[in-house]
Amino acid sequence: xxxxxxxxxxxxxxxxxxxxxxxxxxxxxxxxxxxxxxxxxxxxxxxxxxxxxxxxxxxxxxxxxxxxxxxxxxxxxxxxxxxxxxxxxxxxxxxxxxxxxxxxxxxxxxxxxxxxxxxxxxxxxxxxxxxxxxxxxxxxxxxxxxxxxxxxxxxxxxxxxxxxxxxxxxxxxxxxxxxxxxxxxxxxxxxx
Amino acid sequence: xxxxxxxxxxxxxxxxxxxxxxxxxxxxxxxxxxxxxxxxxxxxxxxxxxxxxxxxxxxxxxxxxxxxxxxxxxxxxxxxxxxxxxxxxxxxxxxxxxxxxxxxxxxxxxxxxxxxxxxxxxxxxxxxxxxxxxxxxxxxxxxxxxxxxxxxxxxxxxxxxxxxxxxxxxxxxxxxxxxxxxxxxxxxxxxx
Amino acid sequence: xxxxxxxxxxxxxxxxxxxxxxxxxxxxxxxxxxxxxxxxxxxxxxxxxxxxxxxxxxxxxxxxxxxxxxxxxxxxxxxxxxxxxxxxxxxxxxxxxxxxxxxxxxxxxxxxxxxxxxxxxxxxxxxxxxxxxxxxxxxxxxxxxxxxxxxxxxxxxxxxxxxxxxxxxxxxxxxxxxxxxxxxxxxxxxxx
Amino acid sequence: xxxxxxxxxxxxxxxxxxxxxxxxxxxxxxxxxxxxxxxxxxxxxxxxxxxxxxxxxxxxxxxxxxxxxxxxxxxxxxxxxxxxxxxxxxxxxxxxxxxxxxxxxxxxxxxxxxxxxxxxxxxxxxxxxxxxxxxxxxxxxxxxxxxxxxxxxxxxxxxxxxxxxxxxxxxxxxxxxxxxxxxxxxxxxxxx
Numbered sequence: 001x002x003x004x005x006x007x008x009x010x011x012x013x014x015x016x017x018x019x020x021x022x023x024x025x026x027x028x029x030x031x032x033x034x035x036x037x038x039x040x041x042x043x044x045x046x047x048x049x050x051x052x053x054x055x056x057x058x059x060x061x062x063x064x065x066x067x068x069x070x071x072x073x074x075x076x077x078x079x080x081x082x083x084x085x086x087x088x089x090x091x092x093x094x095x096x097x098x099x100x101x102x103x104x105x106x107x108x109x110x111x112x113x114x115x116x117x118x119x120x121x122x123x124x125x126x127x128x129x130x131x132x133x134x135x136x137x138x139x140x141x142x143x144x145x146x147x148x149x150x151x152x153x154x155x156x157x158x159x160x161x162x163x164x165x166x167x168x169x170x171x172x173x174x175x176x177x178x179x180x181x182x183x184x185x186x187x188x189x190x191x192x
Numbered sequence: 193x194x195x196x197x198x199x200x201x202x203x204x205x206x207x208x209x210x211x212x213x214x215x216x217x218x219x220x221x222x223x224x225x226x227x228x229x230x231x232x233x234x235x236x237x238x239x240x241x242x243x244x245x246x247x248x249x250x251x252x253x254x255x256x257x258x259x260x261x262x263x264x265x266x267x268x269x270x271x272x273x274x275x276x277x278x279x280x281x282x283x284x285x286x287x288x289x290x291x292x293x294x295x296x297x298x299x300x301x302x303x304x305x306x307x308x309x310x311x312x313x314x315x316x317x318x319x320x321x322x323x324x325x326x327x328x329x330x331x332x333x334x335x336x337x338x339x340x341x342x343x344x345x346x347x348x349x350x351x352x353x354x355x356x357x358x359x360x361x362x363x364x365x366x367x368x369x370x371x372x373x374x375x376x377x378x379x380x381x382x383x384x
Numbered sequence: 385x386x387x388x389x390x391x392x393x394x395x396x397x398x399x400x401x402x403x404x405x406x407x408x409x410x411x412x413x414x415x416x417x418x419x420x421x422x423x424x425x426x427x428x429x430x431x432x433x434x435x436x437x438x439x440x441x442x443x444x445x446x447x448x449x450x451x452x453x454x455x456x457x458x459x460x461x462x463x464x465x466x467x468x469x470x471x472x473x474x475x476x477x478x479x480x481x482x483x484x485x486x487x488x489x490x491x492x493x494x495x496x497x498x499x500x501x502x503x504x505x506x507x508x509x510x511x512x513x514x515x516x517x518x519x520x521x522x523x524x525x526x527x528x529x530x531x532x533x534x535x536x537x538x539x540x541x542x543x544x545x546x547x548x549x550x551x552x553x554x555x556x557x558x559x560x561x562x563x564x565x566x567x568x569x570x571x572x573x574x575x576x
Numbered sequence: 577x578x579x580x581x582x583x584x585x586x587x588x589x590x591x592x593x594x595x596x597x598x599x600x601x602x603x604x605x606x607x608x609x610x611x612x613x614x615x616x617x618x619x620x621x622x623x624x625x626x627x628x629x630x631x632x633x634x635x636x637x638x639x640x641x642x643x644x645x646x647x648x649x650x651x652x653x654x655x656x657x658x659x660x661x662x663x664x665x666x667x668x669x670x671x672x673x674x675x676x677x678x679x680x681x682x683x684x685x686x687x688x689x690x691x692x693x694x695x696x697x698x699x700x701x702x703x704x705x706x707x708x709x710x711x712x713x714x715x716x717x718x719x720x721x722x723x724x725x726x727x728x729x730x731x732x733x734x735x736x737x738x739x740x741x742x743x744x745x746x747x748x749x750x751x752x753x754x755x756x757x758x759x760x761x762x763x764x765x766x767x768x
Contacts, residue, residue: 001253001254001257001378001381002257005199005203005253005256006253007581007584008199008200008203008204008584009203009206009207009249009253011581011584011585011588012203012204012207012208012396012584012588013207013210013211014585015585015588015589015592016207016208016211016588016592017211017214018589018658018662019589019592019593019596019662020211020214020215022593022596022662022663022665022666023215023596023599025666027666027669027670027673028670031670031673031674031677031679031680032677032679033679035679036679036683047659050659050662051655051659054651054652054655054659057585057655058648058651058652058655061577061581061582061585061651062577062648064581065577065578071378072250072254072372072373072378075246075250075253075373076246076250076371079243079246079249079250082207082210083239083242083243083246086210086211086214086242087214089214090214090217090219093219094219094220094223097219097223098223101223101224103223103224103225103227103228104223107228179652180648181648181651186577186647186648189577193445193446193449193570193573194449197391197395197445197448198445200391200392200395200396201395201398201399201441201445204395204396204399204400204588205399205402205403208399208400208403209403209406212403212406212407215407263570264442264446264564264565264570267438267442267445267565268438268442268563271435271438271441271442274402275431275434275435275438278402278403278406278434279406281406282406282409282411285411286411286412286415289411289415290415293415293416295415295416295417295419295420296415299420385637385638385641385762385765386641389583389587389637389640390637392583392584392587392588393587393590393591393633393637396587396588396591396592397591397594397595400591400592400595401595401598404595404598404599407599455762456634456638456756456757456762459630459633459634459637459757460630460634460755463627463630463633463634466591466594467623467626467627467630470594470595470598470626471598473598474598474601474603477603478603478604478607481603481607482607485607485608487607487608487609487611487612488607491612
């Protein structure tokens with residue numbers, strides 16, 4: 001089965017989640033530069049969540065460049081991935097409403113842990129559906145970065161017990177590992 | 193006429209309906225694990241509605257893999273299908289606001305009955321528009337699973353008179369029949 | 385220039401406008417079949433606006449089947465068309481909030497008059513950009529139905545002075561002319 | 577890497593931002609032509625923001641017509657561009673709520689300055705990723721219009737100190753330079 005509709009589905013869903021973030025962005029209390037400055041935390045959280053979604057999309061884009069075909073399991077793995085992504089506006093709002101709570105901070109990290117696990121499920125489903133494509137198998141079968149990322153998220157989770165605000169910032173720092181989307185795929189495509 | 197824009201239209205509409213669900217998700221009353229736990233019913237209903245929409249999309253995706261061309265009637269059948277899907281957030285909200293009401297539970301089931309009928313109308317329109325494609329005719333002309341599903345939804349509807357909360361859960365159980373998207377289509381494509 | 389991105393843009397925008405309609409749909413006052421029945425006007429208006437947008441999309445889809453290329457003027461004509469479409473949720477809400485007002489009823493009709501004018505501007509831009517395509521020129525150059533439709537909308541506008549509620553229903557009746565999307569295009573494509 | 581998903585992502589995100597504008601459009605206080613007239617400022621601001629987004633999309637569309645391939649840096653440049661675009665509803669709302677404030681007016685202009693800078697970053701990334709395409713390099717390497725635009729936005733910013741309301745209108749006037757999307761690209765494509 002062709003991959004184009006799964007890509008189109010994801011290319012609609014991730015922008016919509018980004019835009020839900022905008023809808024939940026509060027307005028400044030006073031319409032002045034001071035009012036905008038007072039909103040700095042919220043704007044910062046908005047920017048972090050927006051670019052985290054952009055990072056996920058960029059890596060999804062790169063991963064699917066080598067995909068030849070998909071099956072029912074890939075569709076399910078992708079649906080579970082976007083399910084966790086859909087909670088990012090929810091967690092962002094909690095972090096914004098109560099910036100000092102341990103709960104919001106850890107919830108944010110947990111969503112990224114669940115997203116990371118779904119990402120690996122998607123990666124494994126893609127390898128399974130494209131056994132005959134050596135480029136994909138080589139690029140996606142072993143992916144140490146995903147494992148390091150999972151470990152790093154768990155560390156962020158435990159560090160946030162000591163330092164509340166670290167959940168969101170730590171998650172963003174870990175995701176920096178993915179800011180250059182999937183070099184392994186770019187390399188595989190160049191070697192073709 | 194080509195099918196690609198009808199797919200694109202559906203691939204935008206279903207993710208947007210999924211996201212309307214997120215917009216209607218309430219916030220926890222207290223920002224704590226306890227608060228999240230108190231929201232468990234609502235989160236559960238969100239997850240059910242989200243994955244039901246994912247199941248419909250997955251089957252729509254599989255069904256259209258064998259489609260060669262569409263006509264005006266297919267566009268209408270598809271519009272009616274998404275019309276009923278667009279009521280899922282509405283029904284989910286009613287179930288959440290008043291979890292013990294028979295009304296919400298049955299409304300949820302009725303939307304899936306109407307969706308099932310539209311699905312069959314779409315299936316028949318596709319057979320009509322693709323008479324010359326033996327693969328599609330073979331895969332879609334007779335579809336006993338759709339009939340069983342309709343019967344099962346009607347049973348769920350009547351059982352919910354006795355057990356209020358069964359509407360949403362029963363609907364989800366019936367939809368499990370569709371969790372592996374359209375094996376008939378996957379088989380037809382492999383036989384090519 | 386290729387047409388695919390203009391189609392993708394429109395295939396995202398129209399579903400989003402449809403979904404804004406859902407967001408503005410009120411909840412029943414009592415969660416019962418009686419409560420749903422009390423909402424019948426609003427649900428009816430929702431259905432009319434939803435299917436009017438579906439009719440516009442279906443005709444847009446058919447019209448673009450014969451398009452070979454686009455230019456800057458087509459992009460502008462299309463942007464103006466979707467601009468008027470974006471007011472449908474606004475007008476629907478006014479009709480729902482105050483069903484007996486002449487204003488809401490006429491506003492609804494005026495939006496469709498403006499939409500009809502933009503449709504013709506789009507049609508003319510397409511003819512201009514595809515002079516070398518005899519199929520498109522034949523199908524779109526002379527379009528008496530658009531002129532009849534405009535005249536009919538103007539009649540609806542004036543009738544609504546006498547009968548307030550006619551604006552929305554009359555608009556829907558006129559749009560019935562378009563329920564079978566663009567037969568002229570279907571015919572042209574078959575003659576190829 | 578192919579460009580089609582980056583286009584699809586942008587073709588979903590810009591319409592969604594346009595629609596967030598609709599969601600934030602207030603309702604008239606009285607449902608009458610007078611009430612609509614009282615909303616004229618807000619409707620005018622809505623139209624300006626809607627068509628500014630349409631201008632950006634039209635130029636994005638034209639620019640990408642000559643693009644052969646993209647890389648990770650292009651994805652980042654595009655994400656930053658849409659990030660600034662996502663603030664247009666926010667700034668539009670501030671201008672509407674407090675039309676006489678210098679702050680809202682200047683914020684609007686600043687967003688377009690940031691958007692202009694991101695546009696140039698995107699343009700440079702595209703040149704870098706398509707070094708081997710002489711058509712693209714010729715069309716996009718030197719782009720004096722972008723520099724004039726930046727200078728004009730800075731002038732609008734300073735003029736608005738003297739004339740508060742000029743921010744939004746001046747921004748629109750400057751964007752008129754872009755109303756005919758990228759003639760340089762249209763010319764390059766014709767010379768092929």
